[in-house]
Amino acid sequence: MFQGYYDLTSNMITQNRNLNVVSNNMTNVSTPGYKMDRIMQSTFRDEMIYRYDRDGKTAVGMVSRMNIADERVTDYTEGGIRETGDALDVGLTGNGFFVIDTGEGPVYTRDGSFNLDNEGYLTLPGIGRVQGTNGAIRLTTDNIIIDKQGNIFSEEGNQFFGTLQIVDFADYGQLTKISGSVFRANAQPQAADGGTTVTQRYLEDSNVSMAEEMTRMISSQRILQSSAQILKIYDQLEAKMVTIGSAT
Template sequence: MDNTLMIGLSRQMALRQAMDVVANNIANANTAGFKVESLLIDNETAPTAQQDDGPTNLQFVEAWGMGRDFRQGELNVTGRPLDVGIEGQGFFAVTVNGAEQYTRDGRFRLDQTGQLTAHDGAPVLDAASRAPIMLNPSAQATTITDNGTVMQDGVAMGTIGVFEVANLAGLSKQGNGRYVQTDNSDGRNEPQAALSPVMHQGFVEASNVQPIIEMTDMMTIMRSYQSVSKFIEQAEDISRRAVERLGQV
């Protein structure tokens, strides 16, 4: 295939991936704790076919990763006693099939056994023991202090853990607004309990997606895709005319 077409097609493939990312951001604009994502794109150098003149290398477009903006979203008031929002850095920890996952979504509830869980039933982990937090479903009053200590009728039942991740780039998305630490082969990147976390009872962190910016990015991607399509059509037309002229010689 002609080098011009290959370059154009590589750009189109990257733009389609970027469009999927932007569409996912917009779809999660109202998802608690969601962090906006962006496609990371770079140039990939490849040699051309052997020729006597012209460039010796071509620059193709390559999508090599996903960037995430972990800045805090707005804390919205819900008034629910088991909703918790983190102010500052860190993640709540839950356990799924025995593995720890990390999230900013603080929409908690009690299951039938009195265990504090995420909205989908995953147990929330204690800061010190990293074990599930057991509460009394029949307690008259439940209060969560700024450091995450859960008080029921004046008795401390446990402390909701906020864990800090040293290398945010090592987090891998798992769905449901959760991440796992993949860059921990030597144990040095194990998330650690925050020393002075700040939490707010009755609040939930909103997504940090800015819909207007995402819509602007979507329109920019669409225009870029159309431009590349026109570029490919023109290249094909030039090739077709060259073949026709050769046939007339």
């Protein structure tokens, strides 16, 4: 019976964490450049479980193959890009991230829904200033052209404002999601490869599938309900065992 308790409890913890992740994915389905998360499960090796009291410890059973929610991992698959018509919107196709200076260090994102602050700097609202290859990019107009390499010109072509800095990482495991589609890095970035394309007036959608997330949510809810019912049965059986033991 102890095995059943531990299995059910660990499974319920896993499903609760999975529901939290699914809920966050669904919340960010419309966030440009958002990358969905998943819960990875691992399995404990066999372990002897002991009961401790003032007389020492007593072996009460074995726990084997207990599943736990091990870690949250991010799926970096590209989302589709869609046209917005806004000259300051930029979508990436291929590997890479925009660099944003928060004032407390750089962060990285594929969300290209940029704007201008009151000093004319290109910004990701609420996060910081968009970085070019030579620092923050300051515009004197929002009538701009951004080419496939990320070079920014005035619409007339007589002014050059800078080039968007696009970077990538050898190991995405070094990235930590801090909010929505924004990441911090525990490793130095490198220049994105030549296959990365910048597209003005477009944004990359999230890679979340609402249909898949709904399926995952319903599955986790059903497992939780079933587990709760089984735990209730275990409690009733244990109560009967105690009653029988007291009567003998």
